[in-house]
Amino acid sequence: MATHVGTSLAEGQSTNRPPLFNGSNYTYWKARMKIFIQVLDYDMWSIIVNGPHTPTKIIDGEESTKSEKEWDEVDKKMAQLNAKAMNVLYYALDANKFNRISTCSSAKEIWDRLEVTHEGTNQVKESKINMLVHKYELFKMEHDESITVMFTRFTDIINGLKSLGKSYTNSELVRKILRSLPRTWEAKVTAIQEAKDLNTLPLEELLGSLMTHELSMKQHQEEEVKKKRTIALKSTAPPDEETDDTEDEEQDEEMALITRRFKKFLRKRKQGMRKRPFTKGEQSVSSIPRRKQKMIS
Incomplete structure (x- = not known):
């Protein structure tokens, strides 16, 4: 069954119909x-x-x-x-x-x-132009704003100016966009300025390059967040039985080593006491007669 296309189409769905103006926009x-x-x-x-x-x-x-x-x-x-x-x-x-x-x-x-x-009249137009030019000059990318949203705001301003008879060259628009980016984009801006001729760089190509870089930045940030989460989970996770056994073994080994060293130290000290020569006035216990030894004891 054939479908008839023509007057049944809504406004905006046919190239043969003029766009309807109802007073807005x-x-x-x-x-x-x-x-x-x-x-x-x-x-x-x-x-x-x-x-x-x-x-x-x-x-x-x-x-x-x-x-x-x-x-x-x-x-x-x-x-x-x-x-x-x-x-x-x-x-x-x-x-x-x-x-x-x-x-x-x-x-x-x-x-x-x-x-x-x-x-409005020419005077009103001039006031509107001045207002939009002011917005254009102060335009900056806002915090946590995506490139797409930022570019949409920028386009609204330049389209408004163009409709009032004020327009900028493509080169001026490209440079304005680069100046509007925050410091976190400084490396990318420098790379574009060094690799591209800003006098001939299309605004659409600049937009594509910035969107690609934005995706890379987001991916890097997500990887950093995952790493931090992994480290945090490891630090807060309770130790398992194998970890406890390993720690106990290490402590036992350390205690045994300390004991061996202490015993070795005592042996050396005892040997040193035996080999030490007698000073004047000192006598060894063995050189004293047994009777006197009993009296001393």
Whole structure:
């Protein structure tokens, strides 16, 4: 049974449907809508940016506007292109937003009104740019933040600036990312600076290199944690019977060695006492007559 694909698809599932704007996240919708119109017809995008074509004629050396009856084929084609652009924008807005632009007479007028409504006047834009530039200059990778999360925050800032007309070169973005990394990444930053040309290094390649290094760091940290846990378990584990027997044997051997050394020391001392010569006034017990020995004893 064949499945019919077309109007039943939700918004965002078909390249033939303009992205719907309901009043939230105008920057996101604007970027998508710009690409959608350019793909549909680049001349249509030019009509939106530069304004509709005004048919004119020259009379007596002076330029004047043609009436609709005087339009030629080119004039009609350009007018039709403006109508197509307005129609695309109509389909991209919900009922509430359509009411705000329903009185506009050209696609450029619609686009400009949406910009002023959701981005503000030039003064407001300048304030928003200054705020985002400040965030860009102070941008740093936060503690325990992954490279992916950090890069997402960074992308939000530069996309916001780009939508307001402020952009940075790829080289500037690469250098900013490297400056934003903490000291623990210093070795990797130095390696990239020495091995790569930062003027030509794509931002996506830098992201891939940093993510690979992040995985290596995490793996190393996990191995260190496992080693520490193993050492801690060994130090707190109760000794087994074999360990007790070994310790007892070692203590017995040490005691026997100490005993042997002590006995050897006594023997040497005893031998020294026997061989020691008598000093003046000393007599050996054997040289004293037995009678006197009995009296002494």
